[in-house]
Amino acid sequence: MARLTVAKTYKMYIGGKFTRTESGRSIAIKNLQGEVAAHVCHASRKDFRGAVECARGAFSTWSDCTGYLRGQILYRMAEMLEGRRDEFASAIQTMQKMTIAAARKEVDASVDCLVQFAGWTDKFQQVLGCANPVAGAYYNFTTPQAQGVVAVIAPHTPSLLGLVALLGAPLCAGNTVIVVGSDVNPIPAAILGEVCQTSDIPSGVINIVTGVQSELYEHIATHRQVAGIYSAALAKKDRVEIEQGAADSMKRVRFSTLDGDDWFDGSITASPWNIEPFVEMKTIWHPSAC
Amino acid sequence: MRHAIDTVMVEQRAASFTRRSIKTDSKQQGLRLALSMIDLTTLEGKDSPEKVRSLCHKAVTPWEGIIEPHLPSVAAVCVYPSLVKVAKRALEGSSVNVASVATGFPSGQYPLEVRLNDVVEAVSDGADEIDMVINRGAFLSGCFDEVADEIAQVRTACGHAHLKIILETGELETLENVRLASDIAIQASASVGPIADGEVFIKTSTGKVSPAATMPVTLVMLESIRDYYEQTGVRIGMKPAGGIKTAKQALHYLVMVKETLGNDWLNPHLFRFGASSLTNDVLRQICKQQTGHYTATYDFSEA
Amino acid sequence: MTIATQDTSTEWDYSPALDSTKVTIEQKNKLYIGGKFVSPRSRAWFATTNPATEKKLADIARAGKADVNAAVFAAKTALPKWSRLSGSERAKYLYRIARRIQERAREFAILETMDGGKPIKESRDVDIPLVAQHFFYYAGWADKLAYAFPGASSSPVGVCAQIIPWNFPLLMASWKLAPALACGNTCVLKPAETTSLTALRLAEVFQEVGLPDGVANIITGEGDTGRFLAEHKAVHKVAFTGSTEVGKLLMRQTAGTGKKRTLELGGKSANIIFADAAIDQAVEGIISGIYFNQGHVCCAGSRLFVEESILEEVIHKLTRRLGSLRVGDPLDKNTDLGAVNSKEQLKTIERYIRCGVEEGAELHQTNTSRLPKKGNWCNPCFFTDVQPSHTIAREEIFGPVLSVMTFRTPEEAIARANNSPYGLAAGVWTNKGAKIFEVAKKLDAGIVWCNTYNKFDAASPFGGFKESGFGREGGVHGLRPYVRLGGV
Structure with missing residues (x-):
């Protein structure tokens, strides 16, 4: 008799802990052969709310720590991702018809993307900020700083790379992030929590929920503590819903237009102009005189 | 105690006074007021009794022309101690005071005894007002007690004569130093005995060091005077000196005094201009206002 | 002891010093569309008054839908040529505008004060000099955009709808128009209904300097005019300065349209x-x-x-x-x-x-x-x-x-x-x-x-966090809302 495989039920990763949804719901994830490959949590709006609390709580720790330290932590995360290359490749393959080589290429690109963002943590300020030559006896400069809690709505494809690219930009700038994993292929999102856990990411800085993304749009868009939203490849009706909801607290909403091979080009995904939507420019004036 | 001062904001505030527009009646009144506040000054090595007598005549009758109402005399004539007697005689019977610089003016780099003697002699020669210089060397090296002690001794030496304390702000450089020196000067004077309104002035400059009076420096000194008045009810006088050459500048200073200390200070007992060329420019403007015509420089006597 | 710095005694005080420069105001102020002053198709007008006297100053055209269409069409028509014009040529127009504003500064200051109520001291010493500075500053950027966005290429956004408030009427017009035009966009600007006069006089400057027709259009009217403009399908960008309430409304109205937005809203600083x-x-x-x-x-x-x-x-x-x-x-x-x-x-x-x-x-x-x-x-x-x-x-x-x-x-x-x-x-x-x-x-x-x-x-970016809006105006950051970046 064939051995019964132990199918995993992935937990969500919230506030540095692996938790099940408070709703008790789960979703069966079927592989390309139509077999149930795993179960993932079906997050409720309350799970999202809890994740926002954790992200908010972690914000000052993450945004206050030096760029150098954030860079080392993100680099460590890249190391851990590299170390689980095969696991991620097979997770990518679960739902997508692709060769193992192609899946590995996506994992490699994800690692590289994360390394690039690790490098940006103490440099984007110099690219996006500047000193301003005002006409008066003032020293005046503009520096970018993190906004707060950013919700990342992961695209379905590329399932790992898309998620990492959208996560990296707000994260490297010092924002804390809630990732809403793809509902089509949530497994890379679900196991990314394990990478976070084993790297040095402080609790609450990255929070990962899974479920049905569209159920959460309204809650993400209208939660007043969420400062920004980052997503890609959304349908127009979803974009309308999100922007209408975001209006009340004036969220910064960014719909990425990245597509196809763009995702594999680090100079595009990790451009500082993708970090820019998730920082606020602060201009400081000070008189200059004896 | 050191007072925090932000230079750029002081400069901005000082500049705002120059944006006031003084026209018609207000200008006529302001110009006459400015004239009455002038300490007509000559402080040159080549000063002669003849020049001082001429200056005294100008002080009493700034202009020979006929103008209604009568022009006021200036407040005082300011000379070196050796010429006090000449000035005193020339001004006899007028309302114009004799002011004398003393205390080893302008540097003050003499033994204290010499400086005090300078004061005593000028007073005994008839000076109504003494313009002393503070010991900037002591101030800049942080010996504030020494500075204060010397001022107190000078005030004592003045007797009944009024005292103007020159800070020489051009050598103090920072506005924080100006404020500190102002506070020290006022406190030190008060340490000797009660001060009647206008009995003690603080003054910006000797006129021998550049920059001399500026509006930001004067503003900081006015604020020191204001704060002392609010604490004690005693009105200290103010005298910017050097660099005020035009009637327009003088009006700017009056605006600053009015908006910082109020109208109470707008009289020669509490506010003076230390100047020489200012007088004729004020006279030209007064004439222009009254006659509608512009005058030539030779229409007015050189002092 | 307290010093009373303003007393009622007969002592020295400042006589009235009215700025006596005469400024003539048209009785009927038309819309500026396609380089011409045109009567509103709506045939509607409203009065603008001097808030210090409550006296009517003039009638202002109330732009209706047809007028908004005409203005947007003019901007759309002018876009290809203007956006392809070399940066250094665009710059020269903006420099000329800055110069003419400096030359007509007194007239602008008085008009701003009459129409809006702000002290002449401020319009003369703050508003109008800053207006000229904005055009001068952004003129210089027009041919240097390649240096503004490292690692990315930039192109104009397109037709910009710009809606501004009544507190700094001409200054806000310059904050909106100068960077937009420098980046190669064309604009339709709507001033606030109580303060339209200086923006319309700016249109005269555009004519004087020969700014190509339709590159900058100025239409007047109230809230509805602004709404028609922001919602117009041919508009690629909405820049708004005003209340947080209206800013949120604009964000909802333009949700999912892909229109770029700059919203500079309220504060409680x-x-x-x-x-x-x-x-x-x-x-x-x-x-x-x-x-x-x-x-x-x-x-x-x-x-x-x-x-x-x-x-x-x-x-x-x-x-x-x-x-x-x-x-x-x-x-x-x-x-x-x-x-x-x-x-x-x-x-x-x-x-x-x-x-x-x-x-x-x-x-x-x-x-x-x-x-x-x-x-x-x-x-x-x-x-x-x-x-x-x-x-x-x-x-x-x-x-x-x-x-x-x-x-x-x-x-x-x-x-x-x-x-x-x-x-x-x-x-x-x-x-x-x-x-x-x-x-x-x-x-x-x-x-x-x-x-x-x-x-x-x-040269200094201005704009807020949180519900004070987003986007920056001023400085190199003020260019960002008026370009699309390629290669990212």
Whole structure:
């Protein structure tokens, strides 16, 4: 008799802990052969709310720590991702018809993307900020700083790379992030929590929920503590819903237009102009005189 | 105690006074007021009794022309101690005071005894007002007690004569130093005995060091005077000196005094201009206002 | 002993000093579309009045849908040629505009003051010089855009709808138009209904300098005109400065359309004074922070946080200084505070003042200027005993009304300053450098003025955090809202 495989039920990763949804719901994830490959949590709006609390709580720790330290932590995360290359490749393959080589290429690109963002943590300020030559006896400069809690709505494809690219930009700038994993292929999102856990990411800085993304749009868009939203490849009706909801607290909403091979080009995904939507420019004036 | 001062904001505030527009009646009144506040000054090595007598005549009758109402005399004539007697005689019977610089003016780099003697002699020669210089060397090296002690001794030496304390702000450089020196000067004077309104002035400059009076420096000194008045009810006088050459500048200073200390200070007992060329420019403007015509420089006597 | 800096005695005071330059105003002010002044197809007009006298100044065209269509069409038509024009050629037009504004500065200043009520001192010394500076500054960027966005290529966004408020009418027009035109966009600008005159005169300047037809169009009207414009399908970008309420509405209306937006909205900015500050200068900063332009300033320092140990001194100095402000005829060069822009706004401010009193705060109205009988006047004031929950401490008043509160520690000051949905500006006053930077870093505000307040410059970005909107105007950052980036 064939051995019964132990199918995993992935937990969500919230506030540095692996938790099940408070709703008790789960979703069966079927592989390309139509077999149930795993179960993932079906997050409720309350799970999202809890994740926002954790992200908010972690914000000052993450945004206050030096760029150098954030860079080392993100680099460590890249190391851990590299170390689980095969696991991620097979997770990518679960739902997508692709060769193992192609899946590995996506994992490699994800690692590289994360390394690039690790490098940006103490440099984007110099690219996006500047000193301003005002006409008066003032020293005046503009520096970018993190906004707060950013919700990342992961695209379905590329399932790992898309998620990492959208996560990296707000994260490297010092924002804390809630990732809403793809509902089509949530497994890379679900196991990314394990990478976070084993790297040095402080609790609450990255929070990962899974479920049905569209159920959460309204809650993400209208939660007043969420400062920004980052997503890609959304349908127009979803974009309308999100922007209408975001209006009340004036969220910064960014719909990425990245597509196809763009995702594999680090100079595009990790451009500082993708970090820019998730920082606020602060201009400081000070008189200059004896 | 050191007072925090932000230079750029002081400069901005000082500049705002120059944006006031003084026209018609207000200008006529302001110009006459400015004239009455002038300490007509000559402080040159080549000063002669003849020049001082001429200056005294100008002080009493700034202009020979006929103008209604009568022009006021200036407040005082300011000379070196050796010429006090000449000035005193020339001004006899007028309302114009004799002011004398003393205390080893302008540097003050003499033994204290010499400086005090300078004061005593000028007073005994008839000076109504003494313009002393503070010991900037002591101030800049942080010996504030020494500075204060010397001022107190000078005030004592003045007797009944009024005292103007020159800070020489051009050598103090920072506005924080100006404020500190102002506070020290006022406190030190008060340490000797009660001060009647206008009995003690603080003054910006000797006129021998550049920059001399500026509006930001004067503003900081006015604020020191204001704060002392609010604490004690005693009105200290103010005298910017050097660099005020035009009637327009003088009006700017009056605006600053009015908006910082109020109208109470707008009289020669509490506010003076230390100047020489200012007088004729004020006279030209007064004439222009009254006659509608512009005058030539030779229409007015050189002092 | 207290010095009364404004007394009623017959002693020396300033005679009226009215700016006597005559400025002629057309009786019927048409729309500026496609390089021509045209009558509105709507055939509708409305009156604009001088808020200081309540006298009607002129009729202004009310642009209807057809007029908006015509203006957008003109901008769309002009776009290909203008956007392909070399940057250095575009720059030359903008430089010329800056020059003509400088040359006609006095006329612009007087018109701004007559139409809007702000003191001539401010329109002459602040507004109009900054308008010229903005055009001059952005002119220089037109041929240097390749250096503004490292690693990316930039292209114009397209047709820009620009809707501006009444507090800095011409200045806001320049903030919108100068960067947009420099980047190769074409524009339709709608000034606020109470202050259209200077924008229309700017259109005359466009004609004088030969700006190609349709590159910048100016249409006048009220809220509906603005809405038609923002919703127009051919518009690629909406830039709005005004109330947070309308800003949110615009965001909803344009949701999912892909239109780019810059929203510069309301504020309730905190001005924090530490005990170690240069108090006399800080008081100057408080005064200019809240009473500049009658408090009709989105970044006005309307919440004052004073370290408890110096509260009495600050109140004393504030009272004295408030007394020295001259409120009255905006055309008098000695006026510090002019007229409130409209009856409606005056009523709003008065309602807030009543509300402050009713909620238990103590009102200080220490200015004794004799206010004219006619016109919209508000005696500048401040409140003490204000609780953070009071309406006057939370809502934007947009008038000369200051709420004074206290704090004991830097952390408390920061927390209280940030306890607001707004995040436009903030002020910090302390003589200690390290403290300045720490507090400035932690304040949720797009502009932090340290030991100064209400300073503006074409080279300095302006714009807020949180519900104060997004996007920056001014500086290199002010280009970003008017380009699309490629290669990212």
